[in-house]
Amino acid sequence: MARTNDVLCEQNPMDLFVTVFYCIFDPATGVLRYADGGHNPPYLRRAGGSVEALSRAGGLVLGAMPGIEYPNHTVHLQRGDRLVLYTDGVTEAFNPADEAYGVERLIAEVQEHGDGAAAALVERIYTSVTAFSGTAPQSDDITLTVLAWHAPQAPAAGR
Amino acid sequence: MKVRLETLGPTTLVVPQGRLDFASADRFQMQLEQALAGAGTAPAALIIDCVDLDYVSSAGLRVFLRAARSAERGGVSFAVCTLKPAVRDVFDLSGFSRIIAVHASRAMALQTAAGPA
Numbered sequence: 001m002a003r004t005n006d007v008l009c010e011q012n013p014m015d016l017f018v019t020v021f022y023c024i025f026d027p028a029t030g031v032l033r034y035a036d037g038g039h040n041p042p043y044l045r046r047a048g049g050s051v052e053a054l055s056r057a058g059g060l061v062l063g064a065m066p067g068i069e070y071p072n073h074t075v076h077l078q079r080g081d082r083l084v085l086y087t088d089g090v091t092e093a094f095n096p097a098d099e100a101y102g103v104e105r106l107i108a109e110v111q112e113h114g115d116g117a118a119a120a121l122v123e124r125i126y127t128s129v130t131a132f133s134g135t136a137p138q139s140d141d142i143t144l145t146v147l148a149w150h151a152p153q154a155p156a157a158g159r
Numbered sequence: 160m161k162v163r164l165e166t167l168g169p170t171t172l173v174v175p176q177g178r179l180d181f182a183s184a185d186r187f188q189m190q191l192e193q194a195l196a197g198a199g200t201a202p203a204a205l206i207i208d209c210v211d212l213d214y215v216s217s218a219g220l221r222v223f224l225r226a227a228r229s230a231e232r233g234g235v236s237f238a239v240c241t242l243k244p245a246v247r248d249v250f251d252l253s254g255f256s257r258i259i260a261v262h263a264s265r266a267m268a269l270q271t272a273a274g275p276a
Contacts, residue, residue, distance in 0.1 A: 015221060015225040016221065017220075019253065037254075038252065038253040039252075040252060041252075058251055058252070058254050058256070058257060059254055060253070060255075060257055061253050061255075064254075064255070064258060065258050088216075088217060092216060098178075100214075139180060139181060139216065140181075140216065140217065
């Protein structure tokens, strides 16, 4: 990411920038390694239903300044966990009264509806955001990615 | 979005009011460029006082980046101050508060601007 940032900074006369959340998940160990470039912090929903934002150290967006370091962070996932990644078009979707969708509504959706398939949660959040914004014009892209690490199929598990 | 300009000696203060988003970014960009150019001579410092700024989108953030770059090229000291919590969040999340001087109050920003660069 540091290299990508430097390359972007070399030719950026329009002063554009991008946010990046980069992660590598190893299902053998459950370890998710990630680095942040100014992106909204993804939410980790634990199998029990608790939701936490992935901790980050205020990584800078890419393209703004060369020579920036992007430290690695690590979090351990458990089977049944969900990782929810989103763009600011989700939390900054406005309704006709100029209120933002915000993180609280997003967290509530993730908490209540995160048990099922990844695609179902994406659909659920998207529906919630568009219902909230109603007739207000969309101000930014609405992008969602959910990683679901399913619990193993256990016939008698009862869940 | 409304923008007010104030001049305090060699320092120009820009006070945006309302929402800085895609719709208002271009105009604010132009106003900042004009403020940086000054009337004949450039100011020694440009401070954006965000006391009345309610919201900054990513398109709005870019205006701050452009202004900071432009100020740097012109040798103009650049800072922002009095960010509302929502705007402060955007500066922190994007990492901008690491590369742009952010002051808690206008007084602190002015004090820093007046001091040795």
